[in-house]
Amino acid sequence: MGTTLQPIDLPDWAWERAEVRQALRARDMGAVFRHVQQYAGASQARIAAAAGMTQARVNEIINRRREVSRLDVYERIADGLHMPDDARHLLGLAASREKRSGGAAFDLAAFPEVVRVYAAQNSAAEEIQQQAREAEELDVLAVRGLGLIGLNDSLLRACLPRDQGGKGLRVRVLLLDPDSDALVQRAAEIGESAESLAGGVRLAEARLRELLADSCDIEVYRYRMLPTWRLIRMDSTMFVSAFDAGWEGHESATYKVMETPHGPLFRGFRRMFEAVIEGAQRTV
Amino acid sequence: MIEAELKARVHSPEQVMRLLDERAQARVEVYQDTYYDRPDGSLEKADQELRVRTVHGADSRRTVLTFKGAAVDEGSGSKPEHETRVDDSEAAHAILRGLGHVPVIAFEKRCRNYDLEARGRQMLATLVRVPEIDGTFLEVETLVDEDEVAAALDDVRAVLAELGIGPEDLTRETYTGAVAAQRS
Numbered sequence: 001m002g003t004t005l006q007p008i009d010l011p012d013w014a015w016e017r018a019e020v021r022q023a024l025r026a027r028d029m030g031a032v033f034r035h036v037q038q039y040a041g042a043s044q045a046r047i048a049a050a051a052g053m054t055q056a057r058v059n060e061i062i063n064r065r066r067e068v069s070r071l072d073v074y075e076r077i078a079d080g081l082h083m084p085d086d087a088r089h090l091l092g093l094a095a096s097r098e099k100r101s102g103g104a105a106f107d108l109a110a111f112p113e114v115v116r117v118y119a120a121q122n123s124a125a126e127e128i129q130q131q132a133r134e135a136e137e138l139d140v141l142a143v144r145g146l147g148l149i150g151l152n153d154s155l156l157r158a159c160l161p162r163d164q165g166g167k168g169l170r171v172r173v174l175l176l177d178p179d180s181d182a183l184v185q186r187a188a189e190i191g192e193s194a195e196s197l198a199g200g201v202r203l204a205e206a207r208l209r210e211l212l213a214d215s216c217d218i219e220v221y222r223y224r225m226l227p228t229w230r231l232i233r234m235d236s237t238m239f240v241s242a243f244d245a246g247w248e249g250h251e252s253a254t255y256k257v258m259e260t261p262h263g264p265l266f267r268g269f270r271r272m273f274e275a276v277i278e279g280a281q282r283t284v
Numbered sequence: 285m286i287e288a289e290l291k292a293r294v295h296s297p298e299q300v301m302r303l304l305d306e307r308a309q310a311r312v313e314v315y316q317d318t319y320y321d322r323p324d325g326s327l328e329k330a331d332q333e334l335r336v337r338t339v340h341g342a343d344s345r346r347t348v349l350t351f352k353g354a355a356v357d358e359g360s361g362s363k364p365e366h367e368t369r370v371d372d373s374e375a376a377h378a379i380l381r382g383l384g385h386v387p388v389i390a391f392e393k394r395c396r397n398y399d400l401e402a403r404g405r406q407m408l409a410t411l412v413r414v415p416e417i418d419g420t421f422l423e424v425e426t427l428v429d430e431d432e433v434a435a436a437l438d439d440v441r442a443v444l445a446e447l448g449i450g451p452e453d454l455t456r457e458t459y460t461g462a463v464a465a466q467r468s
Contacts, residue, residue: 110420115313116340
């Protein structure tokens with residue numbers, strides 16, 4: 001029992017024996033396992049632990065009741081048995097990649113950036129408000145922003161400094177330029193007149209401007225690109241959904257994305273937000 | 285209750301994750317931890333911990349308030365633990381500050397949690413990455429009465445062995461210490 005999980009280290013000479021090489025060339029893992037038992041004195045349990053499979057599976061392979069055919073399983077066995085590169089080549093595998101001690105791909109697969117998925121913004125509302133109350137930075141990329149921040153009963157309005165005793169939240173809001181071609185297209189997509197949509201953006205701007213009087217740290221910008229992503233970022237947490245034809249932003253499924261060292265989504269969206277601000281016109 | 289716990293550095297995280305995934309369904313969660321102390325640092329000097337943890341999970345966001353007393357087991361550092369859920373994380377922070385505690389360190393842990401039943405005990409195995417610290421860690425813990433700690437730790441060791449983690453991989457290094465060293 002105590003030795004079940006000791007790593008298996010076959011001596012190099014064993015990997016060079018003709019019958020082992022023949023088994024590798026034929027991709028006959030049953031024979032390879034038998035040689036491992038023979039030369040390393042490894043039990044089926046140890047082989048199973050090393051190759052990340054059950055002992056029952058190892059037994060079936062050794063007794064030829066099952067064959068290995070999937071590449072990832074060959075990889076696992078080769079890694080688990082610490083096969084030298086020469087042996088890996090006989091199996092048809094590339095040389096052992098540099099020692100994989102985690103790495104970016106492992107981190108992102110094991111600890112994904114997307115930590116939660118919501119059917120629509122509605123189901124994320126309470127959590128978005130909670131996060132906003134504790135945040136130092138709030139960025140919003142929207143179309144007219146009335147549902148999110150423009151009106152008294154909008155999702156984020158209650159979290160703004162005005163009601164918070166001026167806690168120092170920095171707010172930046174990007175709204176679609178009411179005079180842009182993209183707004184005309186967006187209005188058509190959601191079956192609204194351009195005039196009404198543009199009016200909504202101007203209303204939101206006016207309501208956000210009122211916050212200045214309460215010495216709120218708020219900046220509002222107009223952008224002209226076609227609305228694609230809908231973003232709400234609070235510090236290192238972001239809620240992401242999308243705009244599409246016939247599809248209002250708040251109806252989109254929403255991902256909660258949290259910043260990680262290697263995560264491309266959080267980084268990409270934050271960078272995109274900054275780039276849109278760069279090209280936008282500040283109105284508040 | 286005592287949290288009988290061992291922590292190890294994981295050298296083959298892919299393999300350990302595979303073995304854990306075969307035994308239980310992973311819960312992937314992000315912990316945002318803030319540790320508090322008295323201004324004179326007396327909690328740390330007494331080997332005690334006071335923590336507010338907000339857990340971001342796949343179907344909830346919840347906050348727990350935790351106090352850990354001084355270790356009762358020298359080898360593992362297992363500590364008595366008192367933990368309760370709080371509804372409002374902001375209020376929990378405000379209460380601790382209001383009582384004169386100061387935040388000492390705050391950092392994130394990214395976790396894959398596995399609820400295991402092993403050797404007749406409910407155990408929690410957690411694969412951990414702390415972005416500011418190199419490497420992947422595995423914690424295995426179970427809550428027991430004080431007179432059970434030694435037996436429970438034997439069982440925890442056995443589970444670690446099944447995951448390919450030997451005694452040489454165990455560490456008593458704390459995340460708070462490693463993060464603080466990294467930032468200094």
